[in-house]
Amino acid sequence: MYPGSVSASPTLTTRTGHLRRTGDALAHATSADAWRGALEVRAADATVAPALRVGIAAALTLVAGGLLGQPALAGIAALGALTAAFARHEPFPRLAVKLTVVAVSLVxxxxxxxxxxxxxxxxxxxxxLLSAAAGIASLVLGAFRITGPGAVIFVFAAMAAVGYASxxxxxxxxxxxxxxxxxAGWTIALAPAAFxxxxxxxxxxxxxxxAVAGLDGPGPRDPRAVRGALAHAREVVAVSARGGHRTAHAQAALCVPTR
Structure with missing residues (x-):
């Protein structure tokens, strides 16, 4: 080291790096582009339709309970209608089975x-008792790979019944x-299968x-995630397709051999 020269200490360099990364993170969190991207509803997101189905199922049960003069039971029925909130985006044959598991568990x-x-x-x-039952419900949901609100809905429904029943x-x-x-939730969730x-x-x-198009984008590239998305798409196509003609076209689009 030359006389009179001063080297930056490792501690000072580390702190400077932390401050720089913190500043970059804050700038990203407060930028208009970040918020615009977070709030954008893209065509492949499909977040509106499942929410509408849950709302329709709950509304039907609440209105029916009100017309029958049973507002308390209408609230409990609305908890049953939350069956429609589970296993969204599943192919309909698989969705029917998973929602049946959810409905039986709720009842x-x-x-x-x-x-x-x-x-x-x-x-x-x-x-x-309810804690043990919640653990079993969580195990069942995990075993059947049922996504959604989780076992907490079952606990809410059970506690509502505890408060009502005497x-x-x-x-x-x-x-x-x-x-x-x-x-009602099961029927509304499966209604789109008709059309x-x-x-x-x-x-x-x-x-x-x-995901494939994202490999050419400016963001980080994750080939493993792309392969996972392609594998999931192939599986969903195979389960959803009713006829061999449509299956062949879908597999060809995803570069999947038909044999």
Whole structure:
């Protein structure tokens, strides 16, 4: 080192680097482009349609309960209608099976909650029983790879039944209410299959193509994520397709051998 020269200490250099990265992060978080991109709804996002289906299912149950003069049961039925919030973007054949699992689980939780409420189980046992049931529900959702709000919806529904049910007649009423709501949610969620049977396949394909196009973009490249998107699209196309003709065309578009 030459006389009189001063070298920057490692600590000072590290702090300067941290400050620079912090400044860059704050600039990105407050930039108009970042907020515009975060709030943009793209064609391949498909976030509006699932939300509308959940809203329609809940509205139907609430209106029906109000017309029947049962506002409390209408709220419990609306929890059953949240069946439509699970397993979104799945191909319809698979969606039907997964939503059936969700509906059966919701009805079972409400029946359990009604039994707990009607029999006057103490608060400690209520917590223990519902906690154990929530763990089982989480295990079931994970085993069937069911995405969505999670087991917390089942716990909410069970606690609503605990608060409502005080007699055996109440047990029957809340169970039928959540069953009606679950059927409404199941039906509304699967209704698009009648006129858009390949909807999930089209969405998965659009996302895969967007991922491939992103390899040429200015952002970071992740070939592994692109391969995952393509594999997912191939799987969804195979499950969704009803006829060999459409399957062959979809596989050709994704560069998948038909044999």
């Amino acid at each position: 079972s939780f409400v029946a359990l909650g009604a039994v707990v409420g009607a029999t006057g189980v103490t608060t400690g046992w209520q917590i223990a 007699t055996t007649a109440d047990l029957t009423a809340v169970t039928l209410a959540v069953l009606a709501g679950a059927l 858009l049977p390949m909807g999930a396949a089209r969405l998965a394909t659009a996302r895969a193509l967007a």
